[in-house]
Amino acid sequence: MSLFRKSLASFGIGAAKVDTILPQDALIPGQPLPVEIEVQGGATEQQIDNIHLTLCCRYLEEVASGRGESEQRTEKVPQVCRLAHWSLPETFVIGIDEQRQFTATLDLPFNTPVTIGDAQVWLDTSLDIARAIDPKDKDTLTVRPEPLMDGVFTALEHAGLRIRQVECEAAKGFALPFVQEFEFVPVSGPFHGRWRELEVVAYRDEESLQLWFEVDRRQKGLTGMLSSFLGRGELKRQLTISADLSPEEAGDEVLTFLDRTT
Structure with a gap:
C-alpha cells in the first residue's frame, strides 16, 4: 500500500x-x-x-x-x-x-x-x-504605486486629470520586455480644453523615476505613445525625477514641466 x-x-x-x-x-x-x-x-x-x-x-x-x-x-x-x-x-x-x-x-x-x-x-x-x-x-496580488509615482498621480488628479486606461504593452530598450502605459483625460482644471489626452510611461530604478509624456491636442486620437516611442527614438517630452524628492515635490515638478512644455 x-x-x-x-x-x-x-x-x-x-x-x-x-x-x-x-x-x-x-x-x-x-x-x-x-x-x-x-x-x-x-x-x-x-x-x-x-x-x-x-x-x-x-x-x-x-x-x-x-x-x-x-x-x-x-x-x-x-x-x-x-x-x-x-x-x-x-x-x-x-x-x-x-x-x-x-x-x-x-x-x-x-x-x-x-x-x-x-x-x-x-x-x-x-x-x-x-x-x-x-x-x-x-x-x-494587489499592487499600488510606489511613493514617487503616487505623488505624480495625486498631482495629476488634483489638476483635473482622470485615468481612462492602463495597459502593459511589449516594449524594447528596457530591462523588462514591456512598459506600463497610463492614459489620462482632463475633466477640469488648467488642462481642460487644452488637451485631449495625456499618456504617461514610467520607469523606476534606485536613483530616479523616469517619465515619458505624450500630449494630444487634436480632435482625433493618437496612434498611441508606444507606436511613436518604440523603435523610433525617444519622445520629445521626457523628465527624470530624483529619488531624493518627496512625493509632493515629484508631483509639483511634473505639473510644472507639463505646463511649461505643452
Whole structure:
C-alpha cells in the first residue's frame, strides 16, 4: 500500500500541498514583500528539495494575425513575464498529514505593474519534489504605486486629470520586455480644453523615476505613445525625477514641466 501511495503521489494524487499567505493586502514596488508558506503533507512521506516563488505579470504584444498576404493585420496577444524568481533552500521531509510553516521576506521589484486597468500580477509558489509533479499555488496580488509615482498621480488628479486606461504593452530598450502605459483625460482644471489626452510611461530604478509624456491636442486620437516611442527614438517630452524628492515635490515638478512644455 505504501508503494502504491507513493506512485499516486508522483502523479500529484495525495501529494503534499503548498499555500502561500500574504500578510499585506496591498503591496508597493521597491518595498519588502513578506510571505508565509504552509506545506501540508499528503498520503505518503515525501522529500521536498526546494521551495520556489515566481512573481509574474501579464502584458500584451502585437503579433501578425496571419489573415492572408493581401491583409497584414496585427492583434494583441497576452504574454507572461517573470518579474522575479526566488528559491528558498529548504530541503526537508514532510510526513503524512504533517504541517510545516516557513517565512520569508522578498523584495518587490520597482517596475512591478500597478494593478489597475487590465494589469494582472501574481505569485506562483511550487515545491520541488524529485520524480513527481510539483505542487503549486497561485496568489493574485494587489499592487499600488510606489511613493514617487503616487505623488505624480495625486498631482495629476488634483489638476483635473482622470485615468481612462492602463495597459502593459511589449516594449524594447528596457530591462523588462514591456512598459506600463497610463492614459489620462482632463475633466477640469488648467488642462481642460487644452488637451485631449495625456499618456504617461514610467520607469523606476534606485536613483530616479523616469517619465515619458505624450500630449494630444487634436480632435482625433493618437496612434498611441508606444507606436511613436518604440523603435523610433525617444519622445520629445521626457523628465527624470530624483529619488531624493518627496512625493509632493515629484508631483509639483511634473505639473510644472507639463505646463511649461505643452
